[in-house]
Amino acid sequence: MKKILPAAAIAATILSAGAMPAWADMDPVNLRLAHVVNEQDGFHAAATKFQELVSERSDGAISVEIFPNATLGDERTLLEGMQIGTIDMGVITNGPVSNFVEDIAVFELPFLFPSRDAAYEVLDGEIGQELLDRLSEVNLKGLAYAERGFRNLTNSEHAVNTPEDMDGLKIRVMENPVYIDTFRALGADAVPMAWTEALTAMQQGTIDGQENPVNVVYSFKLNETQTNMTMTRHSYAPALFVMGMPIWNGLSEEAQEIILQSARDAAQYERDLNAAQEDEQLQALRDSGMEIIDDADLSAFSAAVEPVYEKYGSQFGDYLPRIREQLN
Template identity: 80%
Template sequence: MTTLFKAAALATVSLGAMSAPLFAEIEPVTLRLAHVVNEQDGFHAAATKFQELVAERSDGAISVEIFPNATLGDERTLLEGMQIGTVDMGVITNGPVSNFLEEMAVFELPFLFPSPEAAYSVLDGEIGQELLDRLSEVNLKGLAYAERGFRNLTNSERPVTAPEDLDGLRIRVMENPVYIDTFRELGADAIPMAWTEALTAMQQGTIDGQENPVGVVYSFKLNETQTNMTMTRHTYAPAIFVMGMPKWNQLSGEAQEIVSEAAQEAAEYERALNAELEAEQLQALKDAGMTVVEDADLSAFAAAIQPVYEEYGEKFGDYLPRIREALK
């Protein structure tokens, strides 16, 4: 039981039935939470769980209105809106967040985390919390790490089993230097663009492929344009429950505690959901006719991207060596 709810319980017991619990004193507020994916995606599941938790724990004083499908803009636009107070909060992929605080991109160095559990140990530990706290430097409040998950490669041209198979393929990547340089080292023509634009580009054939976790490939039915997927698991991508500091500073301490704890629980819920659904979604994609390469030469991929570590290893201060030490 949190300190808040202990206090609420004590207040109610000591003052008798006439007394209202502490959370009744929370100023009613509606939070506008946005994300860029559809209602079948894990981000929406996380947002919905958060919505339920804050409503329950504030006795309805805190309500959440969810805006999916990039209705309020792409992820960069949402983050800029949070900074100035036109958007309250969102579930945002880590890549765009790192354009505002560069060190956040350390988590997405290729082949850094060997497993989801290894990633969670770092994200939920001292290093992850330190970087969430540092988002205040850019007028954002980092609340918790959900996940996009381990990313895999899809394309419409040919099966990819080794880096040389990527030669010349036009691959959409997030607007993030680490991703751009990773795929250039692998021989692809890396094309940074917002996700909303990428969906149209795949349909029109102006790009050949993209990279995302299985859940995204499934929920957006990318198999309709992307005939091949390679289980590269090249990067673990966190996602962040993030709020603009203008909105955060308007909340009372009690409301902030409820929001923070609900974000963490919703993030953990979404991670577990991703793990549960991935095998089922992968099988559904195979059944729909997608060619899935599960035995690619990942050691060759890992060797090919070593220049990325040489380029970026020192750009993130001491975070990379600290993460490597934590993973031992």
């Protein structure tokens, strides 16, 4: 696990004894942090916590302006903006990040992680840090892993208990080949599209369903268009605090340390929040009339996606065997 430092400890690492705070003479820094979900979502909670922490730890010298609801573009657009310096940073789902560093998609292979703690062990260890560091290859700075969480299937047509029940369902997936092939292996008509487009498509009935963690289903009120949810927990999706290298390289070492540690702390805050809220959110969805299936035949789902491992298992270098070795 990452070592979480309190604000006082951070200050101690960047101040010499008896000196004025290192940020006392710092030019004010205003960061524009964007994400694509609404203010009820865990991403926004993580962003808000980050905003609070950097302000507190820099005595207001670093401020963060948050742009939710895809106001600055979808996740791919945000990452491209970070690369060229038109957007400073964001909280971004792992799937779109893998379009820039393909190996990071290894985390989202279906049924790879048996639990949150197993995922955290890998993400917060050597493998996770290695992949965060590799974002520098594409002019991005990986700061920390927050989370989207374990993803589950929803649809507006009928209950899904086995892969056979998915035959012909039009399911929105992220624009990521692992997700596309996973749902094709399960028998669905996988439809890759940006999240903002998916919301409209569900309302209009041009797609039947989608797959996302409970917190997304709840915060976006998907129960209003989706009558069924199956707790497939088919993939654990990290999310990343990401910054563009142009802005990162322009910061002082003191500012970089504050931003890095605050991102780690905010990511941990969001993980804890998601875990605490999931049961309450599930009950609210049940109370709204959504049918939630928590006893689906997951062994059949796992067997059905074996072709995904045959296709992609060797495409992530040595990351998959290293992850499996760490988990065993």
